[in-house]
Structures are given as C-alpha cells and as structure tokens.
Amino acid sequence: MDIILIETKKETLWNFLRSKTMKGKTIGVIIGIAIMVTVMTVLVIAVGIKTSMPHLTPEQLVAHEGELNGGIRVDGFVVENSIEYDIDPIKLAFAIRGLDPKVTVNVIANTLKPDSFEDGKGVIIDGIYDKAKNLIIASKLMTKCPSKYEAKG
Numbered sequence: 001m002d003i004i005l006i007e008t009k010k011e012t013l014w015n016f017l018r019s020k021t022m023k024g025k026t027i028g029v030i031i032g033i034a035i036m037v038t039v040m041t042v043l044v045i046a047v048g049i050k051t052s053m054p055h056l057t058p059e060q061l062v063a064h065e066g067e068l069n070g071g072i073r074v075d076g077f078v079v080e081n082s083i084e085y086d087i088d089p090i091k092l093a094f095a096i097r098g099l100d101p102k103v104t105v106n107v108i109a110n111t112l113k114p115d116s117f118e119d120g121k122g123v124i125i126d127g128i129y130d131k132a133k134n135l136i137i138a139s140k141l142m143t144k145c146p147s148k149y150e151a152k153g
Helices: 002-018 020-051 058-063
Strands: 072-078 084-087 090-097 104-109 122-130 135-143
Antiparallel strands (some): 072 122, 090 104
C-alpha cells in the first residue's frame, strides 16, 4: 500500500509539471536561469582575463626574455637612498631590488608617497615595464605591512 501511495504521489507531481500552464512557466524559468549562468560565466572570464597579470620579482623581470604585453606586478624592496619625491607636480621615483641587491629596477609613480614608504621596505608595484630603460611606470603602488611575527632587530 505504501508503494502505491508513493507511485501515486510521483505520478501526480509528474502530471503537475507536465500541465500546460506549468510547462510554460518551467521552460521560462529554465531559460532565465540558463541566461543568467551564461552571463555570469562570461563576466567572470572577462574580469579574470583583464585583471590577470604576471607577478614577478625584480630578478625575474630583468631576466625575462621577450615582450611583457599588458601590465605586470612586481614584488620587491625599496633600494636604500633611491627615493626622489616631488610634490609639485607629484612624482615619486625610486628603485627596487629583490633578494639579490645587485639586480635593481627603476620605478616612476605619479602618486603621493604612502606613509609607510621608506628605504628597505617591501613594496608591490602594478604597472608597465620598459625593458630598454629598465623602468616600471607604476599605475599602483602598495607598501607591505611588516609581519607581527618577524623577529625584532
């Protein structure tokens, strides 16, 4: 008896879904969901392509062969005594290095100097690299926050 009751419920639900008025609504909902999923997928792919850029160290940047089309992100340290800052017009020029202090890359940023920006501090730079001039024209400059777990020295 229970089996018959379950079959009857399934059959009733199936008939409800197949009914003429419900069929049009169901198809409309399915088409609407498919369009939304397609649009979201295209947006995620487009944003991913637009915002993806190689994340390099100064050593990797200088050693890179060939063209770097589009923007780059470089992670390094401000070279000691390299900071030149003018307020009018705003211009911040400095050099960065990686773990190898011999490899440096020059940077120009038309932005205000961040408060925590100093010699030896870690920075992350987004911009365009001119290999012939060994120069990054920065579109974004971020300073790294020191870790609270680093040993005090």
